[in-house]
Amino acid sequence: MTSIGTGYDLSASTYSPDGRIFQVEYAAKAVENSGTAIGLKVKDGVVLAVEKLIHSKLLVPEANRRIQTIDRHIGMSRKQILADRLGLYIQAYTLYSSVRPFGISTILGAVGKDGPSLYVVEPSGVFFGYNGAAVGKGRQLAKTELEKLKLSELTTSEAVYEAARIIYLVHEDAKEKEFELELSWIGHETNGVHLQVPKDLHGDAEAKAKAALETIYLVHEDAKEKEFELELSWIGHETNGVHLQVPKDLHSDAEAKAKAALETFE
Known part of the structure; x- marks a missing residue:
């Protein structure tokens, strides 16, 4: 907390003289210091990947997942409505002094009648649609790598390998910390159902990501x-x-x- 925000950062409904809401900025900063998460919208679906940092050796492997299924058949619903609803809900927590903004950015992936879609909802409640998205500590490098890919030409199977490679690449800056790679997908391969990537494909993607890095x-x-x-x-x-x-x-x-x-x- 700096002197710049003194007196103006006590409430989410207080604006500073230059029009800033420090409570929202602090929430965004919390996201920037977390593990990296990315989303890839490709021609037949969406792939999500997360760098889940291991803070203790006592944690149960594969517990505390950061990728969640909102609805088993969310790919059949109207994706824009979901992103809009979540954005409005999060934004409500930036309007009143009795609440605090959520220190999270959410990546939403879905498949519908008009194809796959990918959205990111920020701590302010603002959301945008993307072809490739990244949040967290390694977001800049991840975005650079995503921009190199021809996402519209990739399949979800190919995107799984690219997602694993990017997560391992951005983890290099924090390689002294162990992490688990979470991978999920939704699209043609899963019949429109959001699922964790199968263990054999997950393992193969990790092996190739490590080989590429070395x-x-x-x-x-x-x-x-x-x-x-x-x-x-x-x-x-x-x-x-x-x-x-x-x-x-x-x-x-x-x-x-x-x-x-x-x-x-x-």
Whole structure:
């Protein structure tokens, strides 16, 4: 609490001279210091992922989930109404001195007749629709990674891998803390029902995310403290004489083999 807000931060209904509501800003700050959560709206559904930090080794694994199912068939309802209703409810807690704003940002994913949708409701009650969304401590890096993806071309199965990769990437800044990766999806693969991602797919996505994070190349060793991206392109018989980016599956396979080859020198 700073001197700037002194006297103006005691109530959610008090405006500062420059038009700020400090109680709402404090609630937003609480969200910024929490674990990262992301949502990806893709062509056949929505994938949600959460970095759930483990604050104690005594916690029961997979307990205290941060991804919840509001309604089993929420994909069949009118999503805008739900986001609007939740936004109005949260906003009501910013209007009166007897209550305090919610220190949460909520990501809502659903599927309806007009396709998948993704919304974020902020502590102020404001909500927006997104193709890709991120909240929490690693939101900036997560948003940067989401912007690199062609979300409209991905399936939910592909998005699960991307979501896991992004969560592991943003966790690097807090890698001294253990965390659990939560993944859920709704869409064609689940017949419109919001479910946790199956354990086999979840495990595979985590393994690939870890492998991608650990990828290092021999020529990069002299500058390994600096981050880099590998770009690969080709032209020839395989591309019918057209210069193209190397396909993602081949690109990933090449990265994995490069990492394995590097480890033989260590």
